[in-house]
């Protein structure tokens with residue numbers, strides 16, 4: 559099948575799935591396996607499900623339903639298809655400029671800077687922040703926790719190995735942020751790929767973590783959760799925002815994505831620090 563035909567098939571299948579069918583499937587998965595997709599945003603979840611039906615040639619939601627409920631391993635393998643892993647280095651450059659100008663300045667005399675990348679995907683955001691910290695001379699004091707629900711994305715994040723195709727784009731962004739910087743200080747550059755140096759990984763602990771269900775027993779100065787909550791409904795967003803509230807030091811920063819919309823109720827927990835870069839401060 560051509561890519562065009564695959565996309566058409568995914569769109570057609572997605573349109574056939576009703577909200578009630580989606581709800582019953584997610585409730586059944588939650589009841590049987592304890593994995594909770596019940597409050598995910600409907601449109602992107604339906605698209606993920608349609609992607610799975612097409613990929614495994616299961617015909618319809620009923621085919622997927624019976625496969626998932628019989629075969630736990632199959633479901634575990636499907637989780638990555640249900641999630642969206644898009645990310646890049648120095649995504650939204652003005653955020654990193656703001657972090658350099660304000661946060662690095664505030665933290666320059668702090669002995670430890672605790673950072674959580676929640677929903678870190680394949681690691682580009684973590685290594686961007688690690689470069690920002692290094693450039694400010696603060697990486698040695700950073701204590702970084704990087705988490706995601708997707709095992710495949712986490713494995714890539716830990717490896718920090720990116721194709722030369724991606725690198726072309728990332729190098730431009732690196733030079734824009736850090737004109738005098740030498741990429742070879744941070745990356746081992748080979749012909750067909752680049753690998754993040756071990757020196758840039760040493761303060762990072764990686765952990766598989768489900769924001770919807772898993773506890774986090776640590777306090778942080780900064781939490782990044784960019785482009786993750788776009789896939790959550792309002793109930794789930796508030797649940798996660800409460801978790802972040804309990805994990806942030808008073809006055810700590812929450813950095814969200816450009817298209818993340820926070821519920822009205824979140825104003826009780828956070829003040830907007832900078833509207834342009836979507837940085838919030840815990841009350």
Ligand SMILES: C[S@@+](CC[C@H](N)C(=O)[O-])C[C@H]1O[C@@H](n2cnc3c(N)ncnc32)[C@H](O)[C@@H]1O
Nearest residue numbers: 641644645677679706707708768769770784785
């Ligand atoms: C679009 S990526 C964002 C990556 C990065 N934060 C950025 O903005 O460049 C969204 C990530 O959220 C993760 N995710 C989705 N639901 C999650 C959950 N319940 N717990 C933890 N991570 C989740 C996905 O696996 C994916 O890697």
